[in-house]
Amino acid sequence: MTKRRLFSPGPTEVPWQVSRQLAQPLIHHRTDEFRQIHRELVEGLQWLMRTENPVLVLTSSGTGAMEAAAVNLTGPGDKVLVTVLGKFSQRWKEIAEAYGLDVITVEATWGDPVPVEKVREALETNPDVSAVFTTHAETSTGVLQDVKAMAELAHNHGALIIVDGITSVGCEELETDEWGLDVVVGGAQKGVMTPPGLSYLAVSPAARERIEHREHPVYYFDLARALKSYKNWDTPWSPGIPLIIGMREALVMMRAEGRENILRRHARNSQATRAGVTALGLRVLASVPARCTTAVVIENNRAESVKKYLVKKHGFQIAGGQARLKGKIVRIGHLGYYYEADMVALMAAFESTLFDLEIIDSLGPGVEAMLEVYRGK
Amino acid sequence: MTKRRLFSPGPTEVPWQVSRQLAQPLIHHRTDEFRQIHRELVEGLQWLMRTENPVLVLTSSGTGAMEAAAVNLTGPGDKVLVTVLGKFSQRWKEIAEAYGLDVITVEATWGDPVPVEKVREALETNPDVSAVFTTHAETSTGVLQDVKAMAELAHNHGALIIVDGITSVGCEELETDEWGLDVVVGGAQKGVMTPPGLSYLAVSPAARERIEHREHPVYYFDLARALKSYKNWDTPWSPGIPLIIGMREALVMMRAEGRENILRRHARNSQATRAGVTALGLRVLASVPARCTTAVVIENNRAESVKKYLVKKHGFQIAGGQARLKGKIVRIGHLGYYYEADMVALMAAFESTLFDLEIIDSLGPGVEAMLEVYRGK
Numbered sequence: 001m002t003k004r005r006l007f008s009p010g011p012t013e014v015p016w017q018v019s020r021q022l023a024q025p026l027i028h029h030r031t032d033e034f035r036q037i038h039r040e041l042v043e044g045l046q047w048l049m050r051t052e053n054p055v056l057v058l059t060s061s062g063t064g065a066m067e068a069a070a071v072n073l074t075g076p077g078d079k080v081l082v083t084v085l086g087k088f089s090q091r092w093k094e095i096a097e098a099y100g101l102d103v104i105t106v107e108a109t110w111g112d113p114v115p116v117e118k119v120r121e122a123l124e125t126n127p128d129v130s131a132v133f134t135t136h137a138e139t140s141t142g143v144l145q146d147v148k149a150m151a152e153l154a155h156n157h158g159a160l161i162i163v164d165g166i167t168s169v170g171c172e173e174l175e176t177d178e179w180g181l182d183v184v185v186g187g188a189q190k191g192v193m194t195p196p197g198l199s200y201l202a203v204s205p206a207a208r209e210r211i212e213h214r215e216h217p218v219y220y221f222d223l224a225r226a227l228k229s230y231k232n233w234d235t236p237w238s239p240g241i242p243l244i245i246g247m248r249e250a251l252v253m254m255r256a257e258g259r260e261n262i263l264r265r266h267a268r269n270s271q272a273t274r275a276g277v278t279a280l281g282l283r284v285l286a287s288v289p290a291r292c293t294t295a296v297v298i299e300n301n302r303a304e305s306v307k308k309y310l311v312k313k314h315g316f317q318i319a320g321g322q323a324r325l326k327g328k329i330v331r332i333g334h335l336g337y338y339y340e341a342d343m344v345a346l347m348a349a350f351e352s353t354l355f356d357l358e359i360i361d362s363l364g365p366g367v368e369a370m371l372e373v374y375r376g377k
Numbered sequence: 378m379t380k381r382r383l384f385s386p387g388p389t390e391v392p393w394q395v396s397r398q399l400a401q402p403l404i405h406h407r408t409d410e411f412r413q414i415h416r417e418l419v420e421g422l423q424w425l426m427r428t429e430n431p432v433l434v435l436t437s438s439g440t441g442a443m444e445a446a447a448v449n450l451t452g453p454g455d456k457v458l459v460t461v462l463g464k465f466s467q468r469w470k471e472i473a474e475a476y477g478l479d480v481i482t483v484e485a486t487w488g489d490p491v492p493v494e495k496v497r498e499a500l501e502t503n504p505d506v507s508a509v510f511t512t513h514a515e516t517s518t519g520v521l522q523d524v525k526a527m528a529e530l531a532h533n534h535g536a537l538i539i540v541d542g543i544t545s546v547g548c549e550e551l552e553t554d555e556w557g558l559d560v561v562v563g564g565a566q567k568g569v570m571t572p573p574g575l576s577y578l579a580v581s582p583a584a585r586e587r588i589e590h591r592e593h594p595v596y597y598f599d600l601a602r603a604l605k606s607y608k609n610w611d612t613p614w615s616p617g618i619p620l621i622i623g624m625r626e627a628l629v630m631m632r633a634e635g636r637e638n639i640l641r642r643h644a645r646n647s648q649a650t651r652a653g654v655t656a657l658g659l660r661v662l663a664s665v666p667a668r669c670t671t672a673v674v675i676e677n678n679r680a681e682s683v684k685k686y687l688v689k690k691h692g693f694q695i696a697g698g699q700a701r702l703k704g705k706i707v708r709i710g711h712l713g714y715y716y717e718a719d720m721v722a723l724m725a726a727f728e729s730t731l732f733d734l735e736i737i738d739s740l741g742p743g744v745e746a747m748l749e750v751y752r753g754k
Contacts, residue, residue, distance in 0.1 A: 025396070
């Protein structure tokens with residue numbers, strides 16, 4: 001038996017305060033008691049996402065909410081622009097193609113953000129683009145994109161801007177209303193520290209206008225129906241009741257910590273992790289790193305060995321590379337319920353693992369560099 | 378404060394053995410540990426549903442799995458037959474219409490099953506029907522349908538038979554393989570005593586053949602993709618991990634009780650409840666009652682008052698009528714974790730409520746008639 005320590009960029013560690021809520025005797029959802037809980041959860045998400053837009057909570061993983069956004073905000077044959085910089089932003093493209101949209105792709109090397117300038121050019125070449133689908137933090141590479149600038153481009157173009165914020169909500173600077181983001185999609189099992197099974201979307205007035213005139217076939221993810229139920233704090237279908245109660249509790253904890261404190265903690269964890277792995281002589285994949293996860297390049301296709309050794313010997317469950325990055329990187333999650341002590345413990349085990357596997361030849365510099373960051377001020 | 382007692386036909390009471398599983402430290406789903414749990418859950422569901430077909434577990438409520446079945450097994454413009462006998466069977470019609478199918482509806486008065494003879498006639502008149510969508514137990518009326526006979530008709534016709542078993546799995550006689558059911562859809566929050574947030578489908582070889590040639594656009598509910606992941610006990614998207622662990626535990630409990638014992642218990646609870654309400658001078662809505670829930674007619678539109686008084690005074694959360702039955706019936710759930718003692722306690726409170734509201738003028742006959750059934754043998 002090894003003590004479990006979940007450090008993946010999703011699902012992330014769930015605080016006991018949230019876990020114990022899941023074990024409560026089940027209540028029925030067609031009750032005032034549930035409606036009040038739903039309302040409090042939504043108000044918490046609005047606070048976190050900096051929006052006064054409705055936030056619709058769906059019983060699905062984040063991919064379901066991505067599909068809901070695409071299906072409800074576009075019509076057959078619409079031309080849309082998608083930024084692709086890794087596995088999860090690639091998903092926008094796959095969803096758009098599944099619905100027969102005319103997809104303009106602006107790509108970046110995995111490890112880089114898509115340059116805003118390339119998006120501008122693509123929009124100029126394609127004046128009939130009606131929606132831009134982009135990704136705030138790309139989980140597969142740990143890269144942050146300038147969503148604010150992309151939103152400006154989309155708006156100047158008269159297009160909607162739809163953002164995958166699944167790994168950025170509760171971690172990155174995100175100003176849904178100030179930046180005019182039409183849809184921001186989130187998931188439970190990320191910065192909001194809840195097990196997977198729920199997703200959510202903030203929908204702007206312009207997005208709601210499109211939703212009312214939806215053309216694609218849809219039923220479970222019909223957002224017009226969800227918006228109608230939302231008026232009474234109901235959901236169209238039986239919702240994931242325990243997770244809704246758990247996520248509400250997570251937001252109570254987050255409000256107690258304070259939004260700025262949470263973002264600062266994530267920035268510090270991210271900076272410290274980068275300092276640690278760099279001191280070990282390893283390279284961080286992301287040229288513009290997000291705060292959610294640090295993707296570390298492991299040479300000679302030994303990333304899976306590192307991941308497996310780390311969990312087996314020390315119990316730390318980190319993530320490996322996906323698709324074309326499989327075997328080439330490991331991803332350390334620090335998104336959600338992680339503090340200095342957690343990161344230091346992880347780094348010591350990580351260093352020890354690399355040493356045991358003869359990838360590095362001395363112990364100490366990782367933890368030392370990390371602590372320097374934490375003690376910096 | 379009133380002690381809570383959940384007696385709705387979904388969500389149903391969750392045993393503490395299941396609840397406590399939800400509060401476990403979260404594990405990652407891309408691990409052998411999760412795959413083993415997923416496998417055990419599937420094997421449990423196969424045991425319960427009497428099938429060797431793959432059972433795909435989706436992170437959505439039951440409606441999502443219904444949509445998944447419809448989208449993956451039909452093509453645009455296909456002619457399908459739907460039996461409509463209440464609010465939930467009506468949903469098959471709505472889903473089919475949302476996807477532009479040519480829908481032949483065979484209806485029954487709410488409270489009756491759709492006569493098999495009417496289905497036979499409709500199939501004869503419409504030789505090009507490629508799939509029959511039906512409902513085993515209609516939750517809104519408490520009516521049971523003869524799915525076995527309908528399956529025979531569909532097969533003789535060369536059509537697929539797709540069954541909503543959401544409120545029948547773990548409660549009614551259901552022989553998925555023996556009856557040749559191509560799809561049976563289930564939900565977590567019903568007979569399998571788990572909170573809502575998961576659904577599942579058993580898919581026959583003929584259904585899998587159609588899935589491989591799907592034509593409608595779909596992404597999250599792409600069952601070909603789910604089947605591919607299933608081969609390694611994976612899921613395409615982040616699954617509802619705690620609910621999967623909880624539902625596995627529920628199936629361990631069910632196997633310990635035994636399938637025949639569970640079905641007999643449900644039959645007895647259902648029979649005793651009907652005896653009780655009949656002795657009170659009330660009418661059971663269903664002409665062919667299912668074992669999952671008893672819909673009781675309350676005259677003079679007083680059903681909502683009964684429901685509210687019962688939960689406020691005694692803590693028993695039953696369900697009211699839906700759509701055209703709103704205000705006209707209450708529905709007592711006895712689907713899942715309910716035993717004689719639970720039903721007797723419910724009946725005493727129900728009787729007391731009706732007496733306080735001056736709907737009946739003497740106390741006692743309901744509990745008495747119920748106990749006669751339980752003591753019968």
